[in-house]
Amino acid sequence: MCGIFGYTGKRVVVETVLQGLKRLEYRGYDSAGIAGLHGDQLLFCKQVGKIDTLQERVQSEGMVLDLAIAHTRWATHGKPSDVNAHPHFDASGKLALVHNGIIENEAELKQELKKKGIAFTTDTDTEVIAKLIGWFYEGDLLRALKTALPLLKGAFALAMIHEEHPGKLIAVARQSPLLIGVGKGETFLSSDANAFASYTREVIPLSEGEVAILTASSIQIFNASLEMIEKERHELDMEIAAPTKGSFAHYTLKEIFEQPQAARNALLSHCDEEQGVAIFPEFRVMPLDAEFIQRLLIIACGTSFHAGLIASYSIEEMARIPVTVEIASEFRYKQPLILPGTLVVAISQSGETADTLAAVRLVKAQGFKVIGLCNVQGSTLAREADETIFLKAGPEVGVCSTKAFTSQLTVLTLLSLFLARYREMSREEGQRFIKELYQLPNQIQRILDQSDEIERIAKKYAHLSEVFFIGRNLMYPAALEAALKLKEISYINANAYPGGELKHGPLALISPESLLVALTAHEPTFDKIQSNIQEVKARGAAVLAICYEGEKRLEARVEDQLFIPRTRGVLTPILTTVALQLFAYYIAKERGASIDQPRNLAKSVSVE
Ligand code: AGP
Ligand code: GLU
Numbered sequence: 001m002c003g004i005f006g007y008t009g010k011r012v013v014v015e016t017v018l019q020g021l022k023r024l025e026y027r028g029y030d031s032a033g034i035a036g037l038h039g040d041q042l043l044f045c046k047q048v049g050k051i052d053t054l055q056e057r058v059q060s061e062g063m064v065l066d067l068a069i070a071h072t073r074w075a076t077h078g079k080p081s082d083v084n085a086h087p088h089f090d091a092s093g094k095l096a097l098v099h100n101g102i103i104e105n106e107a108e109l110k111q112e113l114k115k116k117g118i119a120f121t122t123d124t125d126t127e128v129i130a131k132l133i134g135w136f137y138e139g140d141l142l143r144a145l146k147t148a149l150p151l152l153k154g155a156f157a158l159a160m161i162h163e164e165h166p167g168k169l170i171a172v173a174r175q176s177p178l179l180i181g182v183g184k185g186e187t188f189l190s191s192d193a194n195a196f197a198s199y200t201r202e203v204i205p206l207s208e209g210e211v212a213i214l215t216a217s218s219i220q221i222f223n224a225s226l227e228m229i230e231k232e233r234h235e236l237d238m239e240i241a242a243p244t245k246g247s248f249a250h251y252t253l254k255e256i257f258e259q260p261q262a263a264r265n266a267l268l269s270h271c272d273e274e275q276g277v278a279i280f281p282e283f284r285v286m287p288l289d290a291e292f293i294q295r296l297l298i299i300a301c302g303t304s305f306h307a308g309l310i311a312s313y314s315i316e317e318m319a320r321i322p323v324t325v326e327i328a329s330e331f332r333y334k335q336p337l338i339l340p341g342t343l344v345v346a347i348s349q350s351g352e353t354a355d356t357l358a359a360v361r362l363v364k365a366q367g368f369k370v371i372g373l374c375n376v377q378g379s380t381l382a383r384e385a386d387e388t389i390f391l392k393a394g395p396e397v398g399v400c401s402t403k404a405f406t407s408q409l410t411v412l413t414l415l416s417l418f419l420a421r422y423r424e425m426s427r428e429e430g431q432r433f434i435k436e437l438y439q440l441p442n443q444i445q446r447i448l449d450q451s452d453e454i455e456r457i458a459k460k461y462a463h464l465s466e467v468f469f470i471g472r473n474l475m476y477p478a479a480l481e482a483a484l485k486l487k488e489i490s491y492i493n494a495n496a497y498p499g500g501e502l503k504h505g506p507l508a509l510i511s512p513e514s515l516l517v518a519l520t521a522h523e524p525t526f527d528k529i530q531s532n533i534q535e536v537k538a539r540g541a542a543v544l545a546i547c548y549e550g551e552k553r554l555e556a557r558v559e560d561q562l563f564i565p566r567t568r569g570v571l572t573p574i575l576t577t578v579a580l581q582l583f584a585y586y587i588a589k590e591r592g593a594s595i596d597q598p599r600n601l602a603k604s605v606s607v608e
């Protein structure tokens with residue numbers, strides 16, 4: 001899920017492009033590169049490592065360009081290295097190209113090109129694209145693209161320049177995001193509109209194999225058959241301030257501490273206290289008349305999938321509507337049976353997760369409408385969903401999702417209330433529920449105020465190589481999310497199990513060196529989770545219990561406890577997760593991990 005940025009115009013090109021690229025670093029950061037034209041010369045600089053390292057080198061070399069493309073990489077084909085960093089070139093060295101996506105038939109194409117005497121210098125699929133276009137190039141770049149592009153299998157976004165086409169940026173997008181920023185006497189290209197939003201709000205998203213030829217003063221767009229077309233321009237209404245860490249050591253910590261505000265933003269304009277209902281003024285039409293919604297299908301990946309799992313408990317409990325939650329990368333390869341009366345909800349913080357987008361397209365192709373839950377305006381999900389609820393959590397830079405998760409759960413709880421009030425829930429019950437929802441930001445703050453205690457406990461366990469999490473009912477998906485946080489940012493092998501499943505196998509892994517984190521704040525199953533704690537204690541393991549404030553029943557039985565405010569059951573996963581986000585953060589900090597940009601990961605998984 002690399003990041004692509006391009007620019008042509010009156011600004012200092014190298015500086016503008018590298019600043020834009022920095023805004024895309026969340027998409028991948030194992031290597032970076034820039035290529036541009038200066039007069040009739042194609043110049044480039046690329047290397048393993050982060051964009052700052054590239055910037056230092058480019059500045060020291062005093063690179064000056066008339067236009068440029070740049071790339072920050074998350075490797076899929078070929079390890080992170082100087083030679084595998086983008087840009088990649090055709091055989092003549094006159095075409096430079098950067099790429100986001102995967103070419104699924106790169107091996108066959110590479111074989112064919114080698115038979116024609118084309119030599120390769122990298123292990124990437126991207127180089128195959130450049131060499132293929134170069135093979136067909138005889139002076140007309142559009143014609144070469146018309147021949148080469150249909151041979152490529154897979155989803156991709158490309159930006160390229162050619163020595164024989166000065167002043168031109170060429171862009172191609174097939175199921176990977178690429179947006180044109182339309183300025184006055186300047187044109188931008190980016191994987192994410194946020195990266196140029198401070199220069200222009202006028203955006204043209206490319207899609208479905210479209211090709212664009214951009215100059216500082218002109219934009220030509222062609223459809224997949226390379227016939228010239230007109231495309232609608234969108235006006236971006238989005239935050240343009242480049243996020244900063246402020247006084248926090250990491251974006252991740254800052255975003256954990258922004259969660260009271262994220263919850264407030266999610267509640268804002270979504271509650272009618274008088275009627276005791278949730279409202280969604282952003283809906284042009286409810287994709288399905290709420291009275292006729294017979295079931296929900298939630299589709300997502302990673303943390304967003306965990307939010308969907310938790311929501312399935314609250315929707316079924318409150319609205320008595322069956323909910324199916326699917327991992328997008330699995331769902332899209334099933335022959336899904338979606339029954340009439342199904343409301344589909346796609347959850348994606350970035351709005352660019354390739355598997356979630358593919359699942360949305362599959363569902364829409366079957367005639368179903370989709371509600372998108374998303375945190376990025378102008379994202380592909382926001383464009384393709386029939387209705388979108390924006391989380392308004394503010395840009396989430398840390399690769400591990402925190403405030404977006406809290407915001408997702410808050411909005412999904414509101415959706416539960418919305419549906420429940422169409423069924424059995426009375427107005428008075430709805431009014432009471434909203435009052436409890438309004439407590440959420442302050443309750444989150446009370447957990448954040450315990451950060452020193454959480455850090456103290458985290459340091460005790462930071463040396464471990466594996467940690468077990470258990471929960472029951474909706475605390476099981478909360479345990480999945482807590483384990484994912486710890487995995488992602490500390491690299492500890494953390495896994496979560498339904499409490500009742502321990503004795504069906506995982507208990508074999510428990511030893512006196514183990515730590516079990518028990519998510520106990522679910523009254524109906526407390527006695528059962530307490531028994532699970534006993535099973536583990538009997539094998540000598542240590543236990544950290546996350547409990548409601550005032551819980552005394554575990555005092556003498558566990559090594560450590562963290563306390564969360566008592567609240568309605570469906571809101572407890574949010575509070576438990578905030579405590580365990582901090583637990584994961586302080587362990588990762590103690591271990592000196594790269595918390596904001598963990599190894600091998602990226603913030604937006606826009607490849608399959
Ligand atoms: C969450 O901490 C991870 N970074 C990852 O699992 C993430 O939730 C997943 O890639 C889905 O991202 P999305 O919400 O942007 O679709
Ligand atoms: N497949 C390309 C590479 O490995 C791009 C990867 C991506 O978009 O993440 O360099």
